[in-house]
Amino acid sequence: xxxxxxxxxxxxxxxxxxxKSGNKIVTDAPPDNNGKGEAFSxxxxxxxxxxxxxxxxxxxxxxxxxxxxxxxxxxxxxxMESNPRRVGEIIVEISMPDNSYTDKDKELLERTAxxxxxxxxxxxEIKQTVVFNY
Numbered sequence: 001x002x003x004x005x006x007x008x009x010x011x012x013x014x015x016x017x018x019x020k021s022g023n024k025i026v027t028d029a030p031p032d033n034n035g036k037g038e039a040f041s042x043x044x045x046x047x048x049x050x051x052x053x054x055x056x057x058x059x060x061x062x063x064x065x066x067x068x069x070x071x072x073x074x075x076x077x078x079x080m081e082s083n084p085r086r087v088g089e090i091i092v093e094i095s096m097p098d099n100s101y102t103d104k105d106k107e108l109l110e111r112t113a114x115x116x117x118x119x120x121x122x123x124x125e126i127k128q129t130v131v132f133n134y
Contacts, residue, residue: 013039033085047078047090050128053118054092061112067105071097089127096134106134 006016012029013036027042029035040048051074062069073095081088094113101109110132113119119128 011036014042032080043078043080043087046087046122047076050090050116050118050122051076051092051094053116054094054113054130057112057116058109061108065105065108067101067109068099069096069109087126089129090122091129091131093131093133096132098134101134106132 002019004016004018006014009015012034014027016025016027017023018025025045026039027045028037028039030041030044031037033041035041055069055072055074058069058072061067075093075095077091077093078087079089079091080086096109113132114130122128
């Protein structure tokens with residue numbers, strides 16, 4: 001089954017539709033690459049997907065082990081490189097709610113985040129720097 005349909009709408013902007021739900025994502029080229037920067041750029045989405053994936057798999061494991069990670073947040077910093085222009089590093093800062101996690105809980109959640117499908121799908125040349133704050 002197809003996942004999405006993407007349309008180039010002009011002015012360096014695309015609209016992606018998630019076919020199962022109908023949800024839309026708009027992308028815009030960043031200002032440093034001739035765009036307006038009025039929406040996520042494709043490389044922003046790449047970096048953001050890493051954080052979303054980490055929280056999602058942490059949530060799956062948390063539910064399985066009766067842990068509460070509600071209101072955990074992730075802040076993403078994407079660092080671009082040139083020659084060739086590409087994402088060189090993604091810094092992921094995960095802030096967990098104050099839920100008195102044990103060392104065993106922390107190890108389980110952190111190990112889970114680091115092996116999420118997006119993390120394992122990214123080119124090994126993209127540095128992934130992950131920080132956990134409790």
